[in-house]
Amino acid sequence: IDTYLAIVSFLFILFLFRRVLNSDYGLVLMAIKDDDRAVMSGGINIYWRKIQAIFIAGSLGCFAGALITHHYQFLGISTFALDYSILPIAAVALGGQGTFAGAALGSMILVPLSESLRALGGLRIAIYCLILILSIISLPEGIFHFLSRKYHQFETIEEV
Numbered sequence: 001i002d003t004y005l006a007i008v009s010f011l012f013i014l015f016l017f018r019r020v021l022n023s024d025y026g027l028v029l030m031a032i033k034d035d036d037r038a039v040m041s042g043g044i045n046i047y048w049r050k051i052q053a054i055f056i057a058g059s060l061g062c063f064a065g066a067l068i069t070h071h072y073q074f075l076g077i078s079t080f081a082l083d084y085s086i087l088p089i090a091a092v093a094l095g096g097q098g099t100f101a102g103a104a105l106g107s108m109i110l111v112p113l114s115e116s117l118r119a120l121g122g123l124r125i126a127i128y129c130l131i132l133i134l135s136i137i138s139l140p141e142g143i144f145h146f147l148s149r150k151y152h153q154f155e156t157i158e159e160v
């Protein structure tokens with residue numbers, strides 16, 4: 001039942017975030033990300049919106065922590081070891097920043113890799129770091145942005 005709870009929670013939060021980002025509120029948040037002075041000149045209080053964005057991100061982190069606590073029935077320092085703490089950051093850096101699809105793609109690559117490297121113990125963190133360094137050097141925008149750029153690079157020629 002824990003797996004179903006996690007999947008339903010993920011899909012609900014994904015739906016909620018897509019709705020928020022495609023609304024006027026999300027447009028203001030993305031405009032603040034791009035050029036906060038232009039938004040401020042439009043008369044919008046950017047400091048209050050930044051506080052709201054931090055609250056939304058923090059509440060999502062709290063919800064994820066509650067799901068982890070429910071799954072393990074225990075919460076301690078060992079629950080958030082370095083290999084679990086570095087996995088989301090490495091997934092976003094590998095997949096691509098700024099999109100849900102990039103983070104999901106990075107997670108789909110790193111989580112099976114993590115489970116297959118579980119027998120190596122502490123060497124798994126070194127492999128994470130190596131993958132992170134190689135991906136930042138070779139694809140600084142992430143795999144998702146690279147693939148979408150390559151997809152849109154080829155134009156179709158239509159007969160008129």
